[in-house]
Amino acid sequence: xxxxxxxxxxxxxxxxxxxxxxxxxxxxxxxxxxxxxxxxxxxxxxxxxxxxxxxxxxxxxxxxxxxxxxxxxxxxxxxxxxxxxxxxxxxxxxxxxxxxxxxxxxxxxxxxxxxxxxxxxx
Amino acid sequence: xxxxxxxxxxxxxxxxxxxxxxxxxxxxxxxxxxxxxxxxxxxxxxxxxxxxxxxxxxxxxxxxxxxxxxxxxxxxxxxxxxxxxxxxxxxxxxxxxxxxxxxxxxxxxxxxxxxxxxxxxx
Numbered sequence: 433x434x435x436x437x438x439x440x441x442x443x444x445x446x447x448x449x450x451x452x453x454x455x456x457x458x459x460x461x462x463x464x465x466x467x468x469x470x471x472x473x474x475x476x477x478x479x480x481x482x483x484x485x486x487x488x489x490x491x492x493x494x495x496x497x498x499x500x501x502x503x504x505x506x507x508x509x510x511x512x513x514x515x516x517x518x519x520x521x522x523x524x525x526x527x528x529x530x531x532x533x534x535x536x537x538x539x540x541x542x543x544x545x546x547x548x549x550x551x552x553x554x
Numbered sequence: 555x556x557x558x559x560x561x562x563x564x565x566x567x568x569x570x571x572x573x574x575x576x577x578x579x580x581x582x583x584x585x586x587x588x589x590x591x592x593x594x595x596x597x598x599x600x601x602x603x604x605x606x607x608x609x610x611x612x613x614x615x616x617x618x619x620x621x622x623x624x625x626x627x628x629x630x631x632x633x634x635x636x637x638x639x640x641x642x643x644x645x646x647x648x649x650x651x652x653x654x655x656x657x658x659x660x661x662x663x664x665x666x667x668x669x670x671x672x673x674x675x676x
Contacts (some may be wrong), residue, residue, distance in 0.1 A: 458603035491580035
């Protein structure tokens, strides 16, 4: 039986940006928390839709044809195959729902600075 | 391309208890919001794990051998096959992440009072 997780506490347990941490897994999916500041590289995920829920800060999800700004409590699905990047001027925290083993840099493969190891729990 | 959803606004768009509303779908899963007050029947889901994230109020998830209380910002996975029921003394709102087409009353099948129609958006 899994234990409950306090999302705020989970965010309090790490500091680094662009390194999602798994807080739950179910049905082949993962729930992750991530901190960001700055701009992530443009990328897409061939086989995975992603759900982002802004928790603190201001999450700017950029697409090639539009920008969606998410305040705390606002969420968005990024459909598979759609190029996007996550950006934030200020320190920003958000929750992700997506399949297990999604590489955060998607089609770009491994980039030293941005690619995060998968399956790392808080 | 999906549009962003404000979770608080989604909760503001309906009043009834025990009727989950879909706010997003991805990878064969759904993100739902639900209001509850009182006690749901004991049930389990044979083929679906469920993720509950308390949004407002106090969500008491009862299992046969323990009770887990979730405050806002606290979350829990209910593994498939495990009997449970959701309860709340006060009006309570929570977010659900689970596979599409999960019957909320699980193994009990359709019960007039509690079984909600699937796939209903906010």
